[in-house]
Amino acid sequence: MDSLEQALKVANCASIMDSAGAEHKKVIRAGVIQNFEFTYELCWKFMQRWLKENQPGQDVDFPRSRNDLFRMAASVGLIADPQAWFDYGDARNLTAHTYSEDKAETVFAAAKKFLADARYFRERLEQRNDRP
Numbered sequence: 490m491d492s493l494e495q496a497l498k499v500a501n502c503a504s505i506m507d508s509a510g511a512e513h514k515k516v517i518r519a520g521v522i523q524n525f526e527f528t529y530e531l532c533w534k535f536m537q538r539w540l541k542e543n544q545p546g547q548d549v550d551f552p553r554s555r556n557d558l559f560r561m562a563a564s565v566g567l568i569a570d571p572q573a574w575f576d577y578g579d580a581r582n583l584t585a586h587t588y589s590e591d592k593a594e595t596v597f598a599a600a601k602k603f604l605a606d607a608r609y610f611r612e613r614l615e616q617r618n619d620r621p
Contacts, residue, residue, distance in 0.1 A: 529577055539567065544565060566613060577602075580595060580596045
């Protein structure tokens with residue numbers, strides 16, 4: 490999350506972006522997208538792991554889909570809105586198939602929204618951490 494936050498700070502810095510040429514702006518945007526990709530992947534995998542270890546009796550070992558996983562996570566308060574996570578998954582999937590300027594902008598916009606939800610998830614995990 491920290492690297493995504495740093496990438497977004499650069500991308501949102503008017504003085505940097507105003508002085509950057511088109512190619513530099515693309516590189517900055519690509520950095521945000523890459524940080525979004527791996528942060529999203531780590532979040533959902535850790536979400537699954539946490540549910541598996543902390544929610545016995547639920548069908549967390551084999552959720553039928555990632556969307557089911559997000560619904561489970563929302564039902565126990567790990568995330569606020571599963572629909573937002575569905576949307577982040579869609580944005581992540583865009584990066585795995587084809588690349589276009591429109592898709593890059595869509596994923597970049599999703600990355601901006603994602604950071605707050607990823608932080609919320611981390612805060613819920615920290616509140617539930619049973620280690621001293």
